[in-house]
Amino acid sequence: MKEENNCEEWPFEDGPSAPVFTTGHVIIELRPIVHAVRAADGDWQFLSSEGADESSLKIVALKTLLSRHPYVKDISDLHLGWEAWRPDNQSPWSRRKIVGRQ
Incomplete structure (x- = not known):
């Protein structure tokens, strides 16, 4: 689903409110x-070089992640x-x- 985001085409197939793991x-x-x-199954995970452990896991909206890390649009496909x-x-x-x- 492509949607508008701040007058630009939304780059992800998933909508802005889709939950992602980070x-x-x-x-x-x-x-x-x-x-x-x-x-x-379509779930996204976005990690830093620190990796992930159970205590640091967060679920956020894809639009929140993209607003803080706009370069992830480079892998939206x-x-x-x-x-x-x-x-x-x-x-x-x-x-x-x-x-x-998987």
Whole structure:
């Protein structure tokens, strides 16, 4: 579903209110996202280099994540069952199909 967002085309197939998984490092401390997963069921995960543990997990609206990390629009076309990663926030994204972990 493409929707309008601040007079620009919404870049994600999922709507702005879609819930996504992330961490406090990403959403509160604004650490750069270096790993993203779009699970086979459509769930998104956005992680920093600190990774995730149960105590740091957060669920936020996709529009909230995009407003704080606008560069994730570069991977908005990630296929179901794929992941994207990069060594740091200055590097380009690499992508691959997830095999055997879903």
